[in-house]
Amino acid sequence: MVVGSSGPSQLLLTNAILxxxxxxxxxTSISDSRKNVGELAGRRVAVINGPNIYxxxxxxxxxxxxxxxxxxxxxxxxxxxxxxxxxxTISPNEMRAHKLxxxxxxxxxxxxxxxxxxxxxxxxxxxxxNRVQKTDWHLRELIEKYGGRFHIFSKNWSDRSRDxxxxxxxxxxxxxxxxxxxxxxxxxxxxxxVKREEKRLRKxxxxxxEKAWTDMEKQYVAEELYRQKDxxxxxxxxxxxxxxxxxxxxxxxxxxxxxxxxxxxxxxVGALFGSIEGPGGMVLYGVIGGAVGGSAGGTAQDxxxxxxxxxxxxxxxRHFLCSLCRDxxxxxxxxxxxxxxxxxCLCRYWARHQSKYCPHCKRLFxxxxxxxxxxxxxxxxxxxxxxxxxxxxxxxxxxxVEQMIQQRLQKIERLKYSFELxxxxxxxxxxxxxxxxxxxxxxxxxxxxxxIAAIEARQAKEERRVETLVEELKQEIEELKKEIxxxxxxxxxxxxxxxxxxxxxxxxxxxxxxxxxxxxxxVTIETDPCxxxxxxxxxxxxxxxxxxxxxxxxxxxxxxxxxxxxxxxSAKTAHPFLSVxxxxxxxxxTDKLQELPDNPKRxxxxxxxxxxEGFSSGRCFWEVEVGEKIEWNLGVVKHSINRKGKFTVxxxxxxxxxxxxxxxxxxxxxxxxxxxxxxxxxRKLIYTSKGAVTxxxxxxxxxxxxxxRITCPCPTQADLNNVIAHRLKIH
Numbered sequence: 001m002v003v004g005s006s007g008p009s010q011l012l013l014t015n016a017i018l019x020x021x022x023x024x025x026x027x028t029s030i031s032d033s034r035k036n037v038g039e040l041a042g043r044r045v046a047v048i049n050g051p052n053i054y055x056x057x058x059x060x061x062x063x064x065x066x067x068x069x070x071x072x073x074x075x076x077x078x079x080x081x082x083x084x085x086x087x088x089t090i091s092p093n094e095m096r097a098h099k100l101x102x103x104x105x106x107x108x109x110x111x112x113x114x115x116x117x118x119x120x121x122x123x124x125x126x127x128x129x130n131r132v133q134k135t136d137w138h139l140r141e142l143i144e145k146y147g148g149r150f151h152i153f154s155k156n157w158s159d160r161s162r163d164x165x166x167x168x169x170x171x172x173x174x175x176x177x178x179x180x181x182x183x184x185x186x187x188x189x190x191x192x193x194v195k196r197e198e199k200r201l202r203k204x205x206x207x208x209x210e211k212a213w214t215d216m217e218k219q220y221v222a223e224e225l226y227r228q229k230d231x232x233x234x235x236x237x238x239x240x241x242x243x244x245x246x247x248x249x250x251x252x253x254x255x256x257x258x259x260x261x262x263x264x265x266x267x268x269v270g271a272l273f274g275s276i277e278g279p280g281g282m283v284l285y286g287v288i289g290g291a292v293g294g295s296a297g298g299t300a301q302d303x304x305x306x307x308x309x310x311x312x313x314x315x316x317x318r319h320f321l322c323s324l325c326r327d328x329x330x331x332x333x334x335x336x337x338x339x340x341x342x343x344x345c346l347c348r349y350w351a352r353h354q355s356k357y358c359p360h361c362k363r364l365f366x367x368x369x370x371x372x373x374x375x376x377x378x379x380x381x382x383x384x385x386x387x388x389x390x391x392x393x394x395x396x397x398x399x400x401v402e403q404m405i406q407q408r409l410q411k412i413e414r415l416k417y418s419f420e421l422x423x424x425x426x427x428x429x430x431x432x433x434x435x436x437x438x439x440x441x442x443x444x445x446x447x448x449x450x451x452i453a454a455i456e457a458r459q460a461k462e463e464r465r466v467e468t469l470v471e472e473l474k475q476e477i478e479e480l481k482k483e484i485x486x487x488x489x490x491x492x493x494x495x496x497x498x499x500x501x502x503x504x505x506x507x508x509x510x511x512x513x514x515x516x517x518x519x520x521x522x523v524t525i526e527t528d529p530c531x532x533x534x535x536x537x538x539x540x541x542x543x544x545x546x547x548x549x550x551x552x553x554x555x556x557x558x559x560x561x562x563x564x565x566x567x568x569x570s571a572k573t574a575h576p577f578l579s580v581x582x583x584x585x586x587x588x589x590t591d592k593l594q595e596l597p598d599n600p601k602r603x604x605x606x607x608x609x610x611x612x613e614g615f616s617s618g619r620c621f622w623e624v625e626v627g628e629k630i631e632w633n634l635g636v637v638k639h640s641i642n643r644k645g646k647f648t649v650x651x652x653x654x655x656x657x658x659x660x661x662x663x664x665x666x667x668x669x670x671x672x673x674x675x676x677x678x679x680x681x682x683r684k685l686i687y688t689s690k691g692a693v694t695x696x697x698x699x700x701x702x703x704x705x706x707x708x709r710i711t712c713p714c715p716t717q718a719d720l721n722n723v724i725a726h727r728l729k730i731h
Contacts, residue, residue: 001074001081001109001182002047002116003101009084009118014047015157023049031058033069035245041163048073065251068190072245075191077183079174080112081105083146087117090138098145106184114173115143115150149173179405193250194241201240209236219372220338221361223600227319227340231380320384323360324349329381333371337363340374436548443544451537455530462529469523476518567611567622573601573643574609584612603643614639626660626682633659635669 002010002017011023011030018038023030033050050070058066081101085094102110117132117139132139132150143150151166174180209232216228320328324345331343339360341349349359350368357364568584576594580587587609596602603609626632638654641647649655650671657669658676666676 001078001105001112002049003081003083003097003113009086009116010049012118012155012157013082013084013116013153014049016153016155016159017045017047019157019160019163021157031062031066033066033073035073041160041167043167046074068186068251069246071187071190072194072248072251075187075194077181077187078112079181080114080170081109081182082114082116082170084116084118085142087119087139087152090142095138095142105182105186109182109184110146111177112173112182113146113149114169115146117150117152118155119152120155189250193248194244197244197248198240201243205236205240219334220340224334224339224360226600228374228377230319231376234380235376320381328385329377332374332377332381334374334377335371336365336369337361340377343371346371432552436552440545440548444541447537447541451533455533458529462525466525472518473520567613570601570610570612572599573603575603575605575607577607578609580609601643605645606647608633608643610637629660630664631660631662633657633669 002013008023008025008028011027014036015021015023017040018036019040020038022036030049033048035046035048037044037046039045048070050067083097083101098110098113101113129152132143132152149169151162151169153162153166212232213229216225216232220228322329322332322342322345323339324341327342329340329342332340333343333346334340335346335358337358337360339358341359346359350356355364356368569580569587571580571584574580574587574596576596577590578587579590579594589607598604601610624634626634633649635655635657637656641654647653648671649657649659649669652671655669659667659669661667664681666678668674668676
């Protein structure tokens with residue numbers, strides 16, 4: 001903020017910053033708040049000047065209202081307070097100015113302050129610097145109150161020799177404070193009031209805007225229509241913003257006591273660190289979000305012009321170029337087909353051709369068509385031309401350092417948060433794996449013990465059987481010996497018998513063998529009884545593992561389902577053969593080509609439809625019901641894909657698609673195409689994404705047949721736009 005307690009110092013500083021005589025030397029004070037836009041060392045800045053609070057010709061209520069208005073003009077707050085003094089005439093009041101600054105803008109605002117000393121003569125050399133730091137004690141005491149930060153500027157605004165050094169000092173100060181702007185409760189109130197007023201004014205003009213858009217749709221087509229809408233939106237948005245800054249509810253309420261003595265308030269705000277002035281936050285009728293911080297001083301109409309110029313710089317250059325000369329429109333005219341060209345370019349083009357037709361869409365006209373002067377496009381193009389001419393020829397691309405810092409700080413927070421989630425996921429997976437594998441190990445040990453116990457039990461059983469058989473055999477042997485002895489006591493019962501004796505014994509035994517004696521020829525002992533025992537145990541173990549895998553699959557699916565996204569189909573992208581339901585959840589193929597307005601988002605050759613919502617990173621989950629459809633294409637695509645004419649579906653072109661072709665062939669649209677083999681025809685597809693797209697065919701919770709993982713390159717940059725929606729049905 002530029003602050004001065006009396007005299008024209010703050011106005012001279014405004015001239016020095018802008019590089020032009022915005023205020024003449026005869027003007028010592030102003031009665032209303034103004035915003036001016038200019039460049040300091042090639043950097044676009046906005047300067048706000050409030051009324052001189054010591055001017056006796058200004059009433060206290062008027063002064064207080066204008067002080068509030070100056071805050072509204074620099075919301076959400078200034079990056080720096082620049083306190084302006086005349087180096088040769090510093091009054092006692094100015095020595096106490098720091099107290100008033102802290103009182104009116106907050107106790108921490110002095111950290112954002114820098115002293116600016118106006119000097120009449122040559123400001124080059126170290127003499128003045130030494131004078132401030134060593135010779136003049138009152139100057140040294142003054143700057144010490146503001147942290148020792150100061151800069152000497154020339155009262156001659158055309159002297160730009162120290163601009164770069166001045167800008168560097170401001171940058172260093174702001175960077176040392178974290179790169180942000182200063183804010184307080186009063187600035188927050190101003191911002192809230194301006195936004196409320198903008199909302200009220202937009203609502204008030206809704207009918208007018210809709211009518212203007214309807215008229216444009218009748219007069220223009222395709223790219224020209226969008227160009228006209230953009231230009232009109234800029235105009236309306238800038239006008240609404242200018243009105244909201246100059247008049248809102250906060251300005252009309254009574255001011256807090258003590259605001260009105262000691263200061264002339266101004267502000268250097270906006271793009272000290274960017275190419276677009278203003279701290280950001282203007283939304284042009286919900287279409288263009290951008291920062292419009294700078295508007296020219298003076299009347300509201302002047303402010304509107306500067307606001308338009310600054311906002312125009314946000315749009316691509318192609319909106320202001322004639323397609324014939326490829327330069328900014330000069331005296332643009334519109335022909336009946338809705339396309340616009342420079343008047344001279346169109347006349348030269350038709351002079352070279354016998355037939356009169358549109359150079360863009362080739363529409364033929366029987367006679368020379370009427371040419372309508374496009375005043376809106378002419379005004380916007382002129383503003384854009386002036387904006388571009390203001391830039392130095394060798395101007396470097398200015399990087400919005402503050403915005404970059406904020407983006408990186410936000411990225412750090414997102415990374416920390418994501419890492420915490422990732423760490424929790426790791427820990428959860430470790431616990432789950434420990435639980436599963438511990439159960440698996442326990443089950444294996446238990447099964448192993450059961451197998452050993454079964455083998456040992458069988459061995460014991462067989463051992464008892466063998467012992468029983470041996471006893472039976474021994475008993476029969478004794479019975480046979482007894483029978484032999486009783487039959488003929490003279491026959492010895494031993495092994496040392498002659499052949500004749502043995503023959504007699506056999507004959508006797510055969511005649512004496514009882515009929516009920518056991519036939520031992522059929523009694524056998526299995527030599528390898530354990531074949532298949534271990535295999536059967538392993539088979540049972542595999543069944544248990546399969547059941548555990550199914551349980552984990554269901555558990556993982558439930559975990560994924562919390563990332564469910566609710567996506568609606570975009571009717572604006574649907575091919576004319578496709579009919580989207582009113583709830584945007586279903587799509588069906590019609591036999592009749594529908595009459596739909598063409599737009600850059602609509603597919604014109606392939607029967608596709610995209611979702612309205614998209615995603616650029618993170619984990620998402622959704623389902624698609626394909627039912628009994630005999631052909632379909634499902635997946636995700638980049639937002640930037642080609643939608644007109646023929647194109648090849650492949651990841652290289654931004655398509656990650658799974659297809660069912662005629663004849664029942666399932667393919668992944670890779671390059672070359674990858675055929676897929678499914679055990680059964682899927683009726684539902686489940687999509688998940690986290691750095692890659694996983695397509696799972698089958699019934700929910702029991703997917704089978706296919707799990708296809710398609711890796712997307714750099715998902716944070718791919719800007720994927722999903723083709724389908726959660727629980728989408730295709731008829």
